[in-house]
Amino acid sequence: MKTIQETYAERLEMLVQRYGQTKLAEVINSHAILIQDWINSLKSEDETKTSCTRAIEAVRQIEKLLGLERGWFDQPVKEGEFIKLSNLPKSDETITYQVKQSHNSSDLVQFRLLDIEKYTCDTASGINHNSIKRVDIDRGWAITHLGLDLDDIALVTVYGDNMFPTLVENDVLFVDMSVKDYINDGVYLLSEASVIKVRRLQMIFSDIHIINDNDKYSNQKISIKEKDKINILGKIKRVWSLRRF
Numbered sequence: 001m002k003t004i005q006e007t008y009a010e011r012l013e014m015l016v017q018r019y020g021q022t023k024l025a026e027v028i029n030s031h032a033i034l035i036q037d038w039i040n041s042l043k044s045e046d047e048t049k050t051s052c053t054r055a056i057e058a059v060r061q062i063e064k065l066l067g068l069e070r071g072w073f074d075q076p077v078k079e080g081e082f083i084k085l086s087n088l089p090k091s092d093e094t095i096t097y098q099v100k101q102s103h104n105s106s107d108l109v110q111f112r113l114l115d116i117e118k119y120t121c122d123t124a125s126g127i128n129h130n131s132i133k134r135v136d137i138d139r140g141w142a143i144t145h146l147g148l149d150l151d152d153i154a155l156v157t158v159y160g161d162n163m164f165p166t167l168v169e170n171d172v173l174f175v176d177m178s179v180k181d182y183i184n185d186g187v188y189l190l191s192e193a194s195v196i197k198v199r200r201l202q203m204i205f206s207d208i209h210i211i212n213d214n215d216k217y218s219n220q221k222i223s224i225k226e227k228d229k230i231n232i233l234g235k236i237k238r239v240w241s242l243r244r245f
Helices: 004-019 021-027 032-043 050-065 116-120 139-146 224-229
Strands: 108-115 132-138 153-157 172-176 186-192 195-204 207-211 220-223 232-240
Touching: 004 021, 004 032, 004 050, 021 032, 032 050, 032 186, 032 232, 108 139, 132 139, 139 232, 207 224, 220 224
Parallel strands: 108 153
Antiparallel strands: 108 132, 153 172, 172 232, 186 195, 186 232, 195 207, 207 220
């Protein structure tokens, strides 16, 4: 029998599968990174973790925001169950959380940005996290450097010096959120124990090495057969950096 936390996770995944993570995040004024983190926390065996408590609080707020009956998340999912909510966009509408046209001019696109420092330090509270900001970017630049699928792109800020000198604190990363598995060597956005972090993944023989570019930190490695244990949120495509001279 599933635990209540597993039922919450299953219900949340059901909403994501029905309407898409991007649309759901837009409606609840949150970020897809956080939704996935809630699911992971609810599936965790440690029910006492702060991240699990935060996920349960988020579930209750989602019920209110979507007009669901209180306790909807507590009911085990029935086979063939279908969700129809008037509060959510229709499935044929193109609405995304990371990129949203909010100007009369078509020259700009608007990205949402998650401040990792505020998130990992747990200073934000509730579903409407103060760590989320908005950044306007020239559409032509975005298409040239990021491609046409802008709805797959999210922004995060670098926190800490683990990736120094490649990345420094407050660098802005453009993350392809459609990448959920290791596809090739590169820099990825990962989640471990409810902490979001940026690390380099590199295949060496039959192992995937999880690398801090800063030599003062130790690295990890995991067998390619166990790569599913790496919780990948996305892959870094570009970085904006403002350095002092």
